[in-house]
Amino acid sequence: MLQEESDLALIIAQIVQKLKGSNLYAQLERQAWASLQRPEIKLESLKEDIKEFFKISGWEKKLQNAVYSELNVFPLPSHPAAPPEHLKEPLVYMRKAQGSWEKRILKSLNSMCTELSIPLARKRPVGEQKELLNKWNEMGTDEPDLSLFRPVYAPKDFLEVLINLRNPNYENGDSHSFRTHLGLIQVPLKVKDIPELKEFFVELGLTAGQLGIDDSTQVPPELFENEHVRIGQKVLSEQDSAAAQQYIRQGSPTALRAELWALILNISSQPEDILYYEQLKTNVIQHDLLVDSLIYKDVKLTASNDDYYFVFEDYLYQVLLCFSRDTSVLGHFAYNSASPPKSYIRGKLGLEEYAVFYPPNGVIPFHGFSMYVAPLCFLYHEPSKLYQIFREMYVRFFFRLHSISSHPSGIVSLCLLFETLLQTYLPQLFYHLREIGAQPLRISFKWMVRAFSGYLATDQLLLLWDRILGYNSLEILAVLAAAVFAFRAVNLMEVTSLAAAEAVLADLSTLKVMPLLQIFLFATVT
């Protein structure tokens, strides 16, 4: 059909255009020039010979990985008449809701700025710059007075916004009818049901081996684990992103995880990347931002208090402070329903040449933001690599957890998926919790917004994040949340208040993620 051909040509044009500006393009060009000296490259068949050379030397694989990465991250080109906002978020009322939410955040930040009389940004005096450079590896020892700072918002504030989200074209009506949802989310997004989830997560089924289940001590390693590790090593030696993504659906061996994630996210530490990170570090040294204090406060309140992550406190500052200065993150706003906050250089209000984004990466951290970075510290110890991995994870996945959109991996869809799963497969539990004023989403929301970081034991969390990477989707967070409720259903049926329900679900650190998911998806009698 001509339509599909022109769609394909459009996708190819878009990817070529994106890759043309990248490091890989320059490297390929250099390699092509260098290869002309090789004896097997003949002038008559120049194009074919160079292509063959790329195939043998592994450069074709790198290009394949880059293309695969682009296909995974960027949405397909939409209809030519669709404006850019449509690519960010197709539903108009959701765009509006996101806009109002952003305005609230900006107002909050502005008022903090005026109340505390602290500028949004200030250039550090030379003495202070030297001091910070010396202290760079131990910023955690610093004890600045952060008592006046408060986080811009917490997940529960965001939940209230989502609860009040309404489609103006939807007949809600005042009285409860078949139209009102029984849960907190009232927008009719399409979410998968269990048969569709079973198909989507087919590799998690009962007949497939899983790390997290089939590598436990009682199971002899010859049955699954040894072979799985061997395949993992092969995938790594082939350096194939797509194969790695498929492989990791059954979990990643601990020894291979760091490399596998880097391969899937298409991160290779080139000298340019290390230089880029150093440049960001220089930016941190030169300018002090108000969001830095927010980051400090967040790390002190969350990661530093966590038994697993407090040792990584210094790493967290090194990553998050640099993250705020990274303008390359602005690129993800093309497909994020959010927009970066804007400001003007003092005295040049309204002049477009003096318009800037604040913070430079456009992302205002909220309470718990540092927990997105903390688990990665177990895998990567070199700051620039840790930074690159976190940045890629953010622009692929984490941004969806705190912006209002209709995307299937967006937080609104995850909330609705959770509530729908619970209602459909545990109706008694759902009804009981609703009756006692303990809407289940009020408890599970914070788990999903943080992708369970800080709630699960780290090895379990990493097994969960393996699957997020493998399926390129966050839906597994909603399924796990429902599975946790299913697991503790007996206790939950006996509680009589929200506080008691919270207490039953307060400690998830002993849970084993993969058995819960498998039982909920594949072994529950419906």
Added chain:
Amino acid sequence: MPRMALTRKCRDSRLGAGSTVLNLIELQEIMFKNYYTAFLTIRVRQHTSTHTPAKWVTCLRDYCLMPDPHSEEGAQEYVSLFKHQMLCDMGKVLELRLILRQPSPLWLSFTVEELQIYQQGPKDLGIWFQVSPTLPASGQYAFALQSPSMTFPKWLSHPVPCEQPAPLLEGLPDPSRVSSEVQQMWALTEMIRASHTSTRIGRFDVDGCYDLNLLSYT
């Protein structure tokens, strides 16, 4: 001035009315933005050479715009329908009728917006008609059709063969069919090229200065 008819089947079977004549156009493409319509049927009345009165023919039957009429998927998407998707020949169209169906009772209203029709005229130029996007909630529709107020983009009047995005597959059957598709592809690649973001310089300050006012709300 040529006008268009749009009929909407509501839950209570009210139909819109009002239609007039299009001037014997050959339809290439119909483009619109959906607003909660689930299924679309298009009927045309074509000019026949004999003196028999022209009949209404269905050229698109129950085209699905929303896979699940009760949920938001596809509810506000931009859609293009091409000549080759139609059940009948789209030459010499006198009148066009769109029938919208939305079986779900959840939605307050449903329609299509920003309707544009591309035709293949004698000089091989695409001309589009813009329909007023605001339709009354029920009953009769009367549309005013504005003459194209925007200037034609360059590629329409001067189709310069610029850099091809990718080689088309070999052995395409009909060159004239292909040419219209290729023209659109050129336009798309031009659009993308024109809108490409500036290269990553990495600088967030303006000449070393990052001393800011408060954040602006616009």
